[in-house]
Structures are given as structure tokens and as C-alpha cells.
Amino acid sequence: MPRAWHGNMMQRWWRWGWPHIWRRQPSSPGGTFLRPIDAAPAAPHNRRHARTAIHHTLAARADRRAGRGLFHRQFGCTRSWMGPRRVGRFRGPRGRHDGVRGLVRAGLAGGRSHLPLAQTAAGRFAIPPARDSHAPTHFTKPSPAPMRYPAAFFGGAHVRIIAQRRGMCCLLMLGLAGAAGAQPPAAITPQELNEGWILLFDGATLFGWQAVPAGAWQVSESALHAAPAEKAFLRSTSQFGDFALKLRYLAGPQTDAAVVARLASQSLPPDPSKCYMVRLGTPDRPPEGSLLGRKEARALPARAGWRTLELCFQGGRVGVALDGQQVLDYADPQPVRRGHVAIVCSKGSLKVAEIKLKPLSMKNLFNGKDLSGWKTYPELKTIATVTPEGWLRLQNGKGQLETEGQWSDFTLQLEVFVNGQGLNSGVFFRSIPGEIWNGYESQIHNGYRDGDRTKPVDCGTGGIFRRQNARRVVPDDRQWFWKTIHADGPHMAVWVNGYQVSDWTDTRPPDENPRRGRRLKAGTIILQGHDPKTDLFFRNIRIAELPLQ
Known part of the structure; x- marks a missing residue:
């Protein structure tokens, strides 16, 4: 043109x-x-x-x-x-x-x-x-x-x-x-995506969260809002191990609230001795940023308006920063290893926005030089190569490329480039080693119907194939996009370009074969070569295994 x-x-x-x-x-x-x-x-x-x-x-x-x-x-x-x-x-x-x-x-x-x-x-x-x-x-x-x-x-x-x-x-x-349907109001920068950040709150809905009691939290002006008559709890549906978390919050007068990390599934109300509760609110004692029941934070001068909270949980180390200033560093001799993220408001009013999480302790699965750590299937049609740029290229199908390692509960992140229009592929996980495409599948298909990205074609990128469609088709063909696949127990969630598109729990009876029932056993990661038109690039493939509780 x-x-x-x-x-x-x-x-x-x-x-x-x-x-x-x-x-x-x-x-x-x-x-x-x-x-x-x-x-x-x-x-x-x-x-x-x-x-x-x-x-x-x-x-x-x-x-x-x-x-x-x-x-x-x-x-x-x-x-x-x-x-x-x-x-x-x-x-x-x-x-x-x-x-x-x-x-x-x-x-x-x-x-x-x-x-x-x-x-x-x-x-x-x-x-x-x-x-x-x-x-x-x-x-x-x-x-x-x-x-x-x-x-x-x-x-x-x-x-x-x-x-x-x-x-x-x-x-x-x-x-x-x-023309493409209502747009998610939340935003995440390219630098944050490259660093591994994802949105825990999309700025518009409670997707990926559970409110207790129901209706205690509302979304208005791209922020979560609680003004409870009694305690209001908001808990993520996903559990995490090592991670960094950042958010913005606005506490009203006489507000008593906390951000909770590594919370056990059934632990409501939270027990400070079995999780990490970072205090928010206006009363002076204990200071904001303190770990309730563990250690007080360094007090900062009182400040009105929105504040920024940054948290880091890695192993037994806990770090807290307020408005860019570190106020607490704590080492737990008997750390809580994994759990949900939650927000608790006991009294007053609280607004929370821009909740972002970055998985830590990630390890590379692809070295950008060769296929070390991966298993090829020469008898199948799919061809896997490494490009001069250091990208993994998958062409032709039917076939697959499979990891040698196995994981059960994990966070997987990778960049994908679909080199064609409407191509079909997927990332399988908890796969039965050596079998073809036998695992849970996170779909790759960027098509959508009627110009509406909320109407995916063939499950949509980030959907759990045959289980839950992506609620929105985020990426476009011939554009690099980030994908984050998270599995903890029977629960699975996927983010595309930092935006959560699926949140599914497998309630089927247990079975060794994930096609027939719930499989919690460790399995391989498989990149799918779907058909002769398959042509995809992958890079920055990394994974973090969730620690045992």
C-alpha cells in the first residue's frame, strides 16, 4: 500500500x-x-x-x-x-x-x-x-x-x-x-514479558480468582475494590512456588489488610504461621510491609494516595519493598514452599490494581545451539531444526519433539512464532513418554470467528484442548508471542502475552492416560507437528518445577 x-x-x-x-x-x-x-x-x-x-x-x-x-x-x-x-x-x-x-x-x-x-x-x-x-x-x-x-x-x-x-x-x-471485541484494559510491557511477568488481575474481571464470601470484591475503574462489613478474602486459583509479585494499592482510613503468599488451599482465614502475610493499611503499628507474626518492617513516613508494593519469595527468603524502598528482608528457617496468592481486607476499604507475578528459579530447556535434552522421532514426518538465529523450528507433520525430562507441577514459559495463516499446533504436558500426543494440550491456533477474538477457532491459543476454550485469542499469526503454562495438581492455567486465557481444574477420575482421566504423574513436554503445513518457531523455552509442600 x-x-x-x-x-x-x-x-x-x-x-x-x-x-x-x-x-x-x-x-x-x-x-x-x-x-x-x-x-x-x-x-x-x-x-x-x-x-x-x-x-x-x-x-x-x-x-x-x-x-x-x-x-x-x-x-x-x-x-x-x-x-x-x-x-x-x-x-x-x-x-x-x-x-x-x-x-x-x-x-x-x-x-x-x-x-x-x-x-x-x-x-x-x-x-x-x-x-x-x-x-x-x-x-x-x-x-x-x-x-x-x-x-x-x-x-x-x-x-x-x-x-x-x-x-x-x-x-x-x-x-x-x-471491531475485535471488547479489549482487556490491563497492560504489560514488552520488557516485562521478556522478563517473565504475567498479569494475575486482568483489570476487568475476577477471572483466575476466588472471592470469599462471594461478592465481597468488585471490579471498578480497572481495580479490585473491597469495603467489607466483615472480612473479605480474594484468593488466586493457581498456586505458586518461587516468585516476585508487584501491585499498586490504595488503602482508606483505618484500613487493616494484607497480601498473603504461599497460602494453603483450605487455609481461610489465613494462619500467619503457615503462610506469609504482608501488612497493608493506615494504622502505624505494625508498619506497612511487615510480615505478620514474623518480623516488623522498617517504618516509612506516612503517605497518602496510591502506593506500590513489591514482594519476592525465593526458597526461604522474603523481601518487601514499598514505593521502591526495601523495608524488610527475612530468612525463614522452616519456609512454606508453595501456595496461593491472596488479598485480605478485615476492615476499612482497599483498592488493588496492576497485580503482576514473575515466576523465579526458571531453567532453560533449549540452549539455542542444538537439540540437547530433546528427543526426535525420525520415523515421523515432523522435522526439528535450529536456525542461525538460535530458534527452534518445527516443520511438517504429523510428528513431535519431546523433552527428555519430566515434570508434574511446573510453570513453563516460551515464545512462539506461527509462520503461516491459521496453522494448528500445541504444547503437550504431563505426556506419557514415547507416546504420540498423549498428554494435556495447550492449543496453538490464532484463528477466531466473525472478527471477534472471544470466539476462537479450534479451542484458540492458550485453551486446554477438548477441555476449555481460550476465553480470548490474544496473538496474531506471524508475530512473536509469549505463552505461560502453569500446572499445579489438577489445576491448569495458561497466559498468552501475560493475559490469562484459561483456568481449568480436572475433576475427572484419576487415570494414567490423560485422555481418559486426571493424570497428576510427571510427564514430558511435547511440541506438536500437527500436519504438513506446520511451520513454527520457538525460543526462550524455560521451566520451573513447583517445590513440594
Whole structure:
């Protein structure tokens, strides 16, 4: 698609707002008669450019020629004329950008830098032509990865900023965001994803949590809110071993609350001697950040407003930091090894937001050089190779690549790149060694129906195949994405790009074969070669085994 198309379309959005996007009427002399694009038939010479969701959503076929716009007043165009082959360049808060990318990055966010791809677990809209620097470059026929803008960028707080500063343009952005369904409001940065962080709270629902009593916790303004008449408990459905945790909280007057770690499944109310309770609240004693029943934290000056809490649990060591300052370091001679994360509010009011967890004690399963630690099956059709970039490539099928090691309760993280449209694959775990695809399967399939990411095709990426569909298809084909698979006992959960998409407990009768019943026994990890079209890349494959209680 010519870059001029971007500039011309955005000039018209900027000047008249949606839906008043105008085009020259080809039949009028000199193009002096204008009419709305959405009322005009598509020009044949532009039909080939309608390749992406934005085109279909707007039904817009823009002419390649346009006059002077308003960009030069906001961004300092170095070229005022935007003809078919001359696109103005705009200087925004992040420097020089061209085409629609300059507008989106520098302008519509009201001076804020654009949100990167991985900052949302939402659907994204492709606006060619920039090639993703992370995409594989050695394909036989390279497919340029379109530039992706997270739909969440056009919603929530950013839309409110646009409404204040950019008039009716915000209506257009809301329409774009709606094309892929409601967007998760929570965000996670690319750096956090690379470090292994996941969202325990999605900013919109209690998915992945259990409230006791029911209704004691509500979600409002992207935060958890409790104002209980009696004690309110909120417990994660997953148990964790070694991890780091960070969150933001706002405690009301006379609030008595705590964040609990490594809580046993049936331990409500929590016993401080059998878990770790980090105190939150406004009374002075014990200070915020103290481990109740174990050690008091260093007191910090009182501060109103939202605060940041960071926790680290590794082996028997516990670290606590408030607003970036370490206030406690504790070594437990008889540590509690694993359990749930919970929040307790005994009185007052408490708001909690941006709850993120990072599994610790991870070990690499793939060295980026060869297939050491993996078992291949030459008699099957799948071919596993290591690319010059140090990625694991799986092609053709039916077949598989299987680990030599076995795990029962664990957290597995890996990056995946689907090199094709609508390809099918999966990651099997607790698999029976030596058998083909015989384990629990975390699906890989990025297709969805009717433009709605909440309607996955064939279970959807992150779903537990044949058990629970992914509640949202987060990633796109030909884009790297992170996957976190967590298994503790009969409970299993999967996060894609940090966003939890499945949460399932196997209540079937016990059985050695996971196809027939509940298997808790350790098994292998299998990467699936589904069919002859299989072509996937994997990298940064790492795992942490959950310690025994």
C-alpha cells in the first residue's frame, strides 16, 4: 500500500472527523466535487489495497491525491504537499516519524509515546508496511510482518485524552477497537514479558480468582475494590512456588489488610504461621510491609494516595519493598514452599490494581545451539531444526519433539512464532513418554470467528484442548508471542502475552492416560507437528518445577 494513502486518509480524519471522510468525485472536472468515502463505491484501482481490518471496518477507498492538511500545524511537516509519492514527515515527541505511524505515535496519545505491541493482550489492527524487526528473516518466501497497533491504544484512558484534544477523531478510534471485541484494559510491557511477568488481575474481571464470601470484591475503574462489613478474602486459583509479585494499592482510613503468599488451599482465614502475610493499611503499628507474626518492617513516613508494593519469595527468603524502598528482608528457617496468592481486607476499604507475578528459579530447556535434552522421532514426518538465529523450528507433520525430562507441577514459559495463516499446533504436558500426543494440550491456533477474538477457532491459543476454550485469542499469526503454562495438581492455567486465557481444574477420575482421566504423574513436554503445513518457531523455552509442600 502506498504510504500516501496513510497520510491522505489521516488528513481527512483529522480535518473533518468521522464519519465525514471525503474523497474527490472522479467524474467531476478537476475533482472539485467532494462526497463522503463511505457513500462512494470503491475505486477499482484502490481495491487491491483493502487488505486489512481497518480497511474493511471503514469501507474506505481513499484517492491517492490530497492537498495540504493540518499536520504541519501540529507536527512541523517538512513537506507540506502529500502527493502520491511524497508523504510528509512529522516531528512529534519521539522525533521524526512518517505516515500514519507518526500520527499515532506522536499525536493521538496527546504527547505520550505509543503503546508497544505486547502492552495489551488485545486484538490489533494491521497497518502496513513496517516489517517487524523480530520476525524471522530467512524464510524461503518472506512474509512482511505488518505493523501492529494494540486496539487498547484506541480505548480507555487514551480515548478520553483524544476526546479532550482531538475532537471527533476519538469516535473513529472507538470504532476500530470495537471491531475485535471488547479489549482487556490491563497492560504489560514488552520488557516485562521478556522478563517473565504475567498479569494475575486482568483489570476487568475476577477471572483466575476466588472471592470469599462471594461478592465481597468488585471490579471498578480497572481495580479490585473491597469495603467489607466483615472480612473479605480474594484468593488466586493457581498456586505458586518461587516468585516476585508487584501491585499498586490504595488503602482508606483505618484500613487493616494484607497480601498473603504461599497460602494453603483450605487455609481461610489465613494462619500467619503457615503462610506469609504482608501488612497493608493506615494504622502505624505494625508498619506497612511487615510480615505478620514474623518480623516488623522498617517504618516509612506516612503517605497518602496510591502506593506500590513489591514482594519476592525465593526458597526461604522474603523481601518487601514499598514505593521502591526495601523495608524488610527475612530468612525463614522452616519456609512454606508453595501456595496461593491472596488479598485480605478485615476492615476499612482497599483498592488493588496492576497485580503482576514473575515466576523465579526458571531453567532453560533449549540452549539455542542444538537439540540437547530433546528427543526426535525420525520415523515421523515432523522435522526439528535450529536456525542461525538460535530458534527452534518445527516443520511438517504429523510428528513431535519431546523433552527428555519430566515434570508434574511446573510453570513453563516460551515464545512462539506461527509462520503461516491459521496453522494448528500445541504444547503437550504431563505426556506419557514415547507416546504420540498423549498428554494435556495447550492449543496453538490464532484463528477466531466473525472478527471477534472471544470466539476462537479450534479451542484458540492458550485453551486446554477438548477441555476449555481460550476465553480470548490474544496473538496474531506471524508475530512473536509469549505463552505461560502453569500446572499445579489438577489445576491448569495458561497466559498468552501475560493475559490469562484459561483456568481449568480436572475433576475427572484419576487415570494414567490423560485422555481418559486426571493424570497428576510427571510427564514430558511435547511440541506438536500437527500436519504438513506446520511451520513454527520457538525460543526462550524455560521451566520451573513447583517445590513440594
